[in-house]
Amino acid sequence: MPSQPPGPGGRPSSRRRPGTWRRGRIIAALAILTALLLLAHPLIPNWPGNAGSLLETFLPWTGALVLLLLTAALLRRSALALVALLLPTLVWSTSFGAKLFDHRGTGGDLTVVSHNVNDENLDPAGTARALAASNAQVIALEELKRSEIPKYEDALAARYPHHTVQGTVGVWSTFPLRDTRPVEIMPWTRALRTTVDTAKGPVALFVAHLPSVRVRLDSGFTANGRDAAVERLAAEVAADSAEKVVLVGDFNGTTDDRALAPITARLKAAQDEAGDGFGFSWPASLPLARIDQVFVGGVRAVAAWTLPATGSDHLPVAATVAL
Known part of the structure; x- marks a missing residue:
């Protein structure tokens, strides 16, 4: 054959x-x-x-x-x-x-939730109630629309008697807040620093909303404004004398992005240390990237996770830390 x-x-x-x-x-x-x-x-x-x-x-x-x-x-x-x-x-x-794999632990002393609530959110009160249901001691909000702030205040007042709003970012807390000030990362206020007086001592809390990024055919990945704001924010954190620091917000960037190196070189991402999965937070309908972050320094992340979707295009992110 x-x-x-x-x-x-x-x-x-x-x-x-x-x-x-x-x-x-x-x-x-x-x-x-x-x-x-x-x-x-x-x-x-x-x-x-x-x-x-x-x-x-x-x-x-x-x-x-x-x-x-x-x-x-x-x-x-x-x-x-x-x-x-x-x-x-x-x-x-x-x-x-x-x-x-799931690296979340149990216990911890302070739970912080951070959420870009979207200035086009059609249900601010419902969003606030959903965040309060997490039982976090501190809630940080970004992209607050001035006319909608009273709705968040009303929905959170009963559980969070201490709060501050600086520009488009705010903090609601079960613990007293002091030494609050805006942090200049842009010409208008999109970041703040405050001290949270917890039962186990003070914690410096930074909340930031970095400039948005876009992908355009003519100019590529337009992130220069964000990158400059990262440098200013990192300098503020580095200059702070507090021993315990928590930095939260919408960074419009992931921890793999070299642009966030000034921050990741000093602080640890809670999701990377004690998270469940990748923790993708944007867009809420089909999360593709974790651009909302909780960074910690001088404290240990015990657990980190994302919360269910609200009326925003971002998912809320949360972390529990041991002080």
Whole structure:
């Protein structure tokens, strides 16, 4: 019998199907490229439209790309591609694998909730009641609309007798507040600093809403305003003499984004230390990135999580810390 399938005229065909070690070269190349992106993303320059920051914002989603390539390799029956995929799988697992597990603990002394309530929120009172139901001792709100502030005040007054609003950010607390002042990160007030006198001593609380970012075809990832505000905020935190610091708010950036390095070099993200999953907070309808943060310094994060959706386009984020 012929060793090859017959070709035209009954003669054996000279064409052979490529073996499993020769098929899937493009998939293997894409797998190696994905691994390189995960390993070398800090080396990607920011000057062409903040490309490095844009990649880092969605860096965890490279895991979805690995799964897509794995599916393609299996369909292609490519041993070469499957072996190549071991590299990005290992790198991604090292970087993000721990986030697949629940690291929340129990106990703690202070629970803080932070929420960008959205100035177009159609139900401020309902949003406030939902946040109060978390039983947090401190609630920090960002993107407050001046005309809607009384609705938040009325809904939170019974449980949170101490509160302050500075510009578009505010704090409601079961503990007394003092030494409150605005923090200049922009020409108008979008950040504050206050002292929360807890039962276990004072805690310096910073609340911030950093400038928004956009992705445009002509200019790329427009994040320069945010980046400048991060520098100013980090300088304020660094200059503070308090031993225990909690920094919360909408940062319009993830902890993987190099732009937040001035903050992450000094403070720890509660979600990274004691969270359940990735803690994606935006957009609320289909969370893709964790741009709402709780950072801590001089205290230990016990648990961090996101709360159910409200009338905002962000999910509230919460953290419990041990003082």
